[in-house]
Amino acid sequence: MQIKKVGVLGAGNIGIGAVTDLVLHGMSAVVVDVSDEILQSARDAVLSNVRFAPMLQKSLPKISKQEALDRMQLTTNIQDLISCDFVIENVTEDWGIKQAVYEALDRTVPPEVCFGANTSCISITKIASATRRPANVVGIHLMNPVHLKPTVEVIRGFHTSDRTIETLLQLFAQLNKESIIVEDLPGFVSNRISHLFMNEAAFVLQDHVATAAQIDAVFKKCFGHTMGPLETADLIGLDTVVRSLDVLFESYQDSKYRCCPLMRKLVHAGHVGRKAGRGFYDYPKE
């Protein structure tokens, strides 16, 4: 079945990236968030992404602003997801919020529709338990910036069915994305490991072993990574990274996931990374 209309619940960084990708690949997106202000800001960000996409990746099409707008429906009403073929959820990484959202989704969307839970660290099996369709819930870990990343980590929950996996693979085929399917434990593969890097990099900075630029340079120039751990944390948002570390710590009860005090302090100071203009680095306004 060709997927034509996808619901995107949560218009933060990843939600914006998902909508950009859908729109660029000719699909319609119904974007749900809690305020018109957030939705307008997401709309502007998607239009900017769409505009610059072909410059950053030549295989992406040039589409007009009007075409992009025609493929986006912005709404604060979750009921508008009722006609979607698939729903991608990326609300805040907070179990209380996720639980309430999934209960509402489950009541609203037809039972055969599958949900892609885009979570950093929360177990997919736990998320699925908030619904009456655990077989239709699958984990997807979209990477930032979504429309420029060719591969997605897909997480099979305890009850996730083969049909759900097939539906998701169909969606990703339409988005020209490859999937790596892994099993479900908090943080999965990517975040369980990457958050240790980011957290320890913050400890190294806190201990005055090196500057932020030096730490990132070691990863980029010695390891050949595209980005260093601190600039990655800034791009994700330090608030999100701290929340994920807290989930990992809570889930494994392992002190290796205790959050670096410097990172938590930056979050309290409002220096949450690129989106705030300040994090481990400063981002001058254009």
Added chain:
Amino acid sequence: MTSESAKRDGDVKGTIKKFLLRSINLPDVEDDEDLFESGMVNSLFAVQLTTFIEKTFGIEIGADDLDIKNFRSLNAATHFVKSKSAATAS
């Protein structure tokens, strides 16, 4: 700096260089150094640089101009701004 003053004082390169150095946190950059291949910035920086150029120099950058080669180095970006400004003025 307003778009008019940025263009009038002829220091297009200086203005772009100042923005670059402020963004990449390095003491200097060579005029022809490839910003992206050198690893100083990733390709996403092209978006920041393009937006800065549009706002600072009052240039409208169309879809066909959005090519990474126009923003690959300090010289490339300077040449792009000057050629667009000349085209707008004529």
